[in-house]
Amino acid sequence: MAELRKARIATASLAGCFGCHMAILDIDERLMELMKLVEVDRSPLTDIKRFTKRCDIGIIEGGCCNEENVHVLRDFRRNCDVLISIGQCAIMGGLPAMRNAIMHSDAPLRECLEEAYITGRYIRNTTHDIPNDPALPLLLDEVYPCSDVVEIDYQIPGCAPTGDVIYETLAGLLAGKFHGFDRMHIKFD
């Protein structure tokens, strides 16, 4: 007989704004119901930095803009049975992905960094350097949606998704009854 235990959930924020993690907290008092069914392993909410056990559900906010994001995402794929992209950044790159195409440049990353640190009109950067400390994760040439890096099982659209949609998705998955969203609840904004 299978061991009766709480489902384990892990979460991470990659190239996101933490808005989707705030939206997870918008589940409000139903968090109490949810916590009867799950325990939270690796997550900024618990401040656990590494997986302690294999998890049933991994929730990823944000796309991949640097090598550390890719490393974390692959670690989640290895350690989670079901992986969910939450929010537009994880699904399609979102706002960080504006640096891919909207800069109208042959070297969009360089142009983005130069404007942010050197040439921007409101910048006061006395060293005139783009930060390149070896401790900083290396930026990728582009911002990638999670599904470009690993296989993603489900996605919860929104910027950010509502607490209701997140709760319904998680409750549905935990009960084995998730069959997509009510069309009126799908929002990309």
Added chain:
Amino acid sequence: MTDQDITFTIDGVAITAKPGQTIMEAADDAGVYIPRLCDHEGLRHQGGCRVCTVKANGRSVAACTQPAAPGQTVENETPHINKLRRDLVEMLFHEGNHLCPICEASGNCELQAMAYRLEMGEPTKFPYLEPSRALDASHHDIALDTNRCISCGRCIRASKDVDGKGVFGYVGRGIHRRVAVNGEDLAHTDADASDHAMSDEVCPVGCIIRKRVGFATPIGEREFDKGLIGYEIEGKRRG
């Protein structure tokens, strides 16, 4: 109903069409919604986007251009057809730069609303092309963000046929076909904010933007927050 009227069925529902009506025109009158993007009331039909594809007697046709025929059996809302439509809409999302969270049209956008209606919510299988496209803010009252253009050509037809101007036109061929302005930039055309082509309803996405009116209606209280796209047409049938 007159002697010349045509009767046919859409998904088993009996529809009456006047002679010369297209499948979509007859469906709209009867309160049956067929999804569409490049077609717009009052403009010439184009049959370009193919989102209105239906099966008429088993053949795939564009409902906006196909004339209704007597006794025809039309399939509209089937899982197979909606899958094809969803793929078309998804490819439009991947072909341009459609960042809903930063777009002024979000909530009023027909492309976005069509994605909601067709339940575009699965992890993607198409690559994002992320083209580099220009922003034209030269005009005093109107800005063009061509990142969001889906080349439906509604502005072209509205400008030519309704306004009698020809501000917009197609350039290029195949996947390179784009909507362009007839001049150096929009300020060098005879475009005016009062043109039908520049009105809120003609551009289905957030490409043609009226300056100084953005976010007058907040996100969450916009056109497609009231209901799925097509709710007005479907409402006719429910009475």
